[in-house]
Amino acid sequence: MPSLEHRFGPIMYSLERRPKEPQNPRVSEAAKKVWRIPEIVARIMDLLSHKELYHCSRVSKAVSSAALDALYRSGVGMLDWFRLLAPLDKVKCDCHNRQNFVYTPGPLDWDRFYSYAVRARSINAVESMFTGLCPQACQTLMPSEKPGHILFPSLRSVFWSAWTPQGIRFMHILLHENLNQLILHAPLDELGRYFRTATNLSPNLRRFRLVQPDYEIPPSVLEEFETAIQSWNMLERLTVPSTFLSSRVMELLAPKLTLTDVWATPFRNCVKLGEANASHNMYGPSVSVRTGPYLSLRNLSLDIDHFLLPAAPQILAAPSLQQLHIQISGTTDSEDLDHCISLVVRHCPSLVALSITCSARGLGGEDSSDADSPITSRAVEKILQIPALQYLEIDDLRIPKLRDDDLKALAPRCVGLRVLRLCPSSFNQFHKRGDRSFVRPPTLNSLRAFIEHCPRLETLGYFIDASVVPPPLPHSQDNLLSCHFSLEIGMNSRINNPAAVVAFLMEIMALDSTFSIEPTHCYSDVSGGGPVRKGEVNVRWKEVMRMLCEFRRIREKLDYLTKMSCEGRSTAPQST
Numbered sequence: 412m413p414s415l416e417h418r419f420g421p422i423m424y425s426l427e428r429r430p431k432e433p434q435n436p437r438v439s440e441a442a443k444k445v446w447r448i449p450e451i452v453a454r455i456m457d458l459l460s461h462k463e464l465y466h467c468s469r470v471s472k473a474v475s476s477a478a479l480d481a482l483y484r485s486g487v488g489m490l491d492w493f494r495l496l497a498p499l500d501k502v503k504c505d506c507h508n509r510q511n512f513v514y515t516p517g518p519l520d521w522d523r524f525y526s527y528a529v530r531a532r533s534i535n536a537v538e539s540m541f542t543g544l545c546p547q548a549c550q551t552l553m554p555s556e557k558p559g560h561i562l563f564p565s566l567r568s569v570f571w572s573a574w575t576p577q578g579i580r581f582m583h584i585l586l587h588e589n590l591n592q593l594i595l596h597a598p599l600d601e602l603g604r605y606f607r608t609a610t611n612l613s614p615n616l617r618r619f620r621l622v623q624p625d626y627e628i629p630p631s632v633l634e635e636f637e638t639a640i641q642s643w644n645m646l647e648r649l650t651v652p653s654t655f656l657s658s659r660v661m662e663l664l665a666p667k668l669t670l671t672d673v674w675a676t677p678f679r680n681c682v683k684l685g686e687a688n689a690s691h692n693m694y695g696p697s698v699s700v701r702t703g704p705y706l707s708l709r710n711l712s713l714d715i716d717h718f719l720l721p722a723a724p725q726i727l728a729a730p731s732l733q734q735l736h737i738q739i740s741g742t743t744d745s746e747d748l749d750h751c752i753s754l755v756v757r758h759c760p761s762l763v764a765l766s767i768t769c770s771a772r773g774l775g776g777e778d779s780s781d782a783d784s785p786i787t788s789r790a791v792e793k794i795l796q797i798p799a800l801q802y803l804e805i806d807d808l809r810i811p812k813l814r815d816d817d818l819k820a821l822a823p824r825c826v827g828l829r830v831l832r833l834c835p836s837s838f839n840q841f842h843k844r845g846d847r848s849f850v851r852p853p854t855l856n857s858l859r860a861f862i863e864h865c866p867r868l869e870t871l872g873y874f875i876d877a878s879v880v881p882p883p884l885p886h887s888q889d890n891l892l893s894c895h896f897s898l899e900i901g902m903n904s905r906i907n908n909p910a911a912v913v914a915f916l917m918e919i920m921a922l923d924s925t926f927s928i929e930p931t932h933c934y935s936d937v938s939g940g941g942p943v944r945k946g947e948v949n950v951r952w953k954e955v956m957r958m959l960c961e962f963r964r965i966r967e968k969l970d971y972l973t974k975m976s977c978e979g980r981s982t983a984p985q986s987t
Contacts, residue, residue, distance in 0.1 A: 446474065456481040485533035489540040496524040502545055509545040516551065531563045534585060538573040541581040552584055561587050568592040579604050586612035596622040603635035610639045619643065620650035628654050637663060648672040650937050653714035661722035665704035674712040674937045676738035681935040682764035682802045684733060705729035712736040715743055718751045727758040734764045736934055739785065741769065748785040752793050764802035765794065766934040786811035786834065788821060795824040804832040804933040810874065811837070815857045822860035825868065832872035835901040835930040855915055856881040862919060872899030872930040880911040883918055895921050899930035900952065909954040917962055922970070926959055928952040
């Protein structure tokens with residue numbers, strides 16, 4: 412077999428004789444200076460993969476330190492951390508195969524471990540990672556071995572998940588007084604001990620989230636939780652199931668000056684408000700507001716049952732509250748919702764974003780499946796009385812009691828809205844009620860009222876009945892108002908003739924408007940994810956999307972040709 416030099420000799424020779432391109436000394440000097448700025452190097456490392464970070468950790472000292480920070484900041488398993496201390500090997504312990512250190516870690520081993528552990532900022536730990544260790548290995552890691560012994564001194568966020576009472580002893584390894592965030596998943600009966608441990612070891616906690624089903628709480632657990640809330644004076648965000656937010660807990664949260672978010676439902680309002688809205692305050696700099704309860708609360712998520720508590724008006728009257736999410740159930744009737752909305756309108760004049768969603772709870776029963784949607788035109792009209800409201804979404808699996816005439820009457824009241832979504836996730840299957848009259852949703856004809864009365868509207872999403880397409884207006888297209896907002900149609904909306912729907916939409920939609928059959932939402936999961944997608948998109952709506960894209964391209968070309976022809980006419984006399 413010929414050698415590489417024999418096969419690629421001419422190419423290698425030509426490459427060697429190729430003259431080197433001269434380098435700009437200013438550019439090369441600037442590139443060297445970039446790697447001397449720690450902030451820029453850290454941002455670069457955040458964009459690299461683990462393999463690339465490993466290679467960067469073997470370069471210069473400055474780059475290596477930034478690469479190691481990015482590698483060990485988060486995402487490292489507990490067993491991988493333990494292997495940095497000393498090798499692990501399987502041993503027979505209590506008739507089970509467990510792992511133990513091959514040798515007892517010495518001072519040099521601990522120094523090497525701390526050189527990496529000091530870089531950890533976030534750790535996700537489950538109890539099984541610790542139960543796989545033998546008692547001797549666990550004893551080596553326990554803080555009681557050394558006074559002031561903290562395995563991860565720079566740790567700021569911990570996710571801890573346990574299933575047995577023994578998990579509490581391993582939790583001591585991770586918690587310390589400088590911890591900012593704790594996400595806890597533990598057995599309901601043992602939560603009291605976990606609350607007590609978190610209170611003692613992390614008194615400066617800023618964010619606490621409890622991952623737990625919405626079950627009835629034992630009184631002893633609730634008392635321990637109230638004690639923990641009272642001791643966390645620097646709390647900024649609280650995320651708990653609705654049953655944990657009692658009247659007593661609300662009273663304990665009221666005087667906390669740093670509290671900005673309270674989420675007691677699976678979802679929260681996720682609208683990103685601008686600086687103008689963030690600094691908006693309808694009350695002004697009065698002394699009473701600056702010393703009142705819930706001074707810094709801006710984002711609140713409540714179950715509809717919370718509005719029956721005596722402390723509900725006080726938390727709704729928070730002076731800085733701008734985002735509110737309300738969770739209703741399948742058994743909520745129109746009277747309950749009207750009471751809830753009345754409290755919001757009375758106590759939340761500075762509210763900017765409001766989202767109301769219906770949970771699946773209560774929709775599976777025999778009685779609740781036939782229940783009417785509590786969302787009516789009267790309820791929406793009352794919500795629109797909030798003076799500062801700009802974002803409104805009401806989402807229900809059942810079709811609301813809204814028709815074309817109702818939306819036409821509501822459109823003039825939506826002048827100040829930027830986003831309006833009305834039940835984009837509704838299903839027809841919830842309305843097969845036998846002898847009951849079917850609730851017919853609004854049609855495309857109601858669009859014209861929003862085009863006429865809502866110039867500030869950026870997004871309109873609703874569940875409609877597009878099976879009947881309204882006829883075109885007798886006026887010419889030039890005299891019609893165009894839709895400049897983004898139109899979002901519920902993915903379960905009825906449709907028969909895609910071509911007729913496209914013809915109607917092309918008549919009213921401007922070039923800068925958009926159309927979507929998978930609506931976005933003003934609310935998201937408290938863990939950061941989006942709402943669960945309900946149902947599959949109708950194939951005919953996909954056809955509407957495809958035809959709209961093609962017609963939009965044709966219209967853009969026609970507008971361009973028309974513009975060019977007009978410019979040619981205006982410049983023609985000058986050229987002659």
